[in-house]
Structures are given as structure tokens and as C-alpha cells.
Amino acid sequence: MELPVHLSKESRVPIYHQIAGQIQAMIASGQLAPGAPLPSIRTLSKDLEISAITTRRAYQDLELEGFITTIQGKGTFVAKVEESLIRSVKIKSVQQAMEKSIESALQQNYTFEEIETIFAELIEELKTKKGGKG
Numbered sequence: 001m002e003l004p005v006h007l008s009k010e011s012r013v014p015i016y017h018q019i020a021g022q023i024q025a026m027i028a029s030g031q032l033a034p035g036a037p038l039p040s041i042r043t044l045s046k047d048l049e050i051s052a053i054t055t056r057r058a059y060q061d062l063e064l065e066g067f068i069t070t071i072q073g074k075g076t077f078v079a080k081v082e083e084s085l086i087r088s089v090k091i092k093s094v095q096q097a098m099e100k101s102i103e104s105a106l107q108q109n110y111t112f113e114e115i116e117t118i119f120a121e122l123i124e125e126l127k128t129k130k131g132g133k134g
Contacts, residue, residue, distance in 0.1 A: 001039055002047060015050055019058035020065075021093075027067055027078055028089040034080040038068060041076075 005022045007015055026032045038044075041059060045052040059076060062068045069079045105115045 001037060003039060003044065005044075005048060007048060007050070016054050016057040016061065019044075019048070019055065020061045021096075023058070023062055024065075024067055024089045025093045027081060028086045028093070032078045034078050036078045038076040038078065 003023065003026070005019055007018050011018065013021075023032070023038075032038075038059075039047065041052050041055045045055040048055070059068065059070070063070060066079055066085065067081055068076055070076045102115055105118070110118070
């Protein structure tokens with residue numbers, strides 16, 4: 001199984017955090033169901049063209065946080081994650097995406113007030129497209 005993990009070498013976020021964060025998001029969104037097998041450390045390292053040590057660190061963090069479980073001789077699998085943890089991962093994921101957008105706008109010299117206006121207009125536009133749902 002190949003995971004759709006995309007790494008940014010330019011990011012200030014360490015590679016193992018990028019891997020762990022993306023796998024957490026896939027689990028929280030339901031893309032990876034409880035019990036689903038994950039690639040081995042060696043396989044994922046090869047796919048991402050990174051060190052096995054980096055991948056191992058990501059998997060260790062995920063296991064400590066309760067997102068994955070490793071069964072000796074069988075492999076690594078998605079764990080059944082508590083709903084409260086899933087909710088916090090979803091919130092964190094959306095906050096990070098919004099933060100990136102805000103940082104981008106600030107780099108283009110928009111004020112916070114202008115950014116708020118842009119967000120408000122975008123929300124209204126999306127509400128209209130979705131028929132007020134959401």
C-alpha cells in the first residue's frame with residue numbers, strides 16, 4: 001500500500017512531523033480505517049526517499065499517541081482512535097491550513113482586517129454554492 005504523503009523539504013516542520021501529521025489526518029478523515037495495514041518503515045522510507053530513521057521516528061510518535069499499533073512479525077496497522085482525539089486532529093489540520101493562508105496574505109501585505117473580509121466573502125460564496133449547507 002502506498003500512502004499519499006507529500007513532504008516539503010523547504011518547510012520548517014521536521015520531516016517526521018510532516019509524515020506523522022499527514023497520517024494522523026488520513027486516519028481522522030477516515031481515509032485510513034482502523035485495522036488498515038500501513039507500509040513497513042523500509043517501504044515508506046524508500047517511497048519517500050528518506051532515511052528509515054526518520055520514518056521510524058514518525059511511526060514511534062504515531063504509536064505513542066495511539067494512532068497506530070505494531071504487531072511483531074505481522075506489521076503496522078491503524079489503531080482504533082478515540083473520537084475526541086480524531087476531533088482534535090481535524091481541528092488542528094484546519095487551523096494549520098488557515099494559518100498558511102493567513103501567512104500568505106500577510107506576505108502580500110494584506111492587513112488582518114482585509115484578510116477577515118476575504119474569509120467572510122469566501123464563506124458566503126461557499127454557503128451559496130452549497131445551498132446553505134455545511
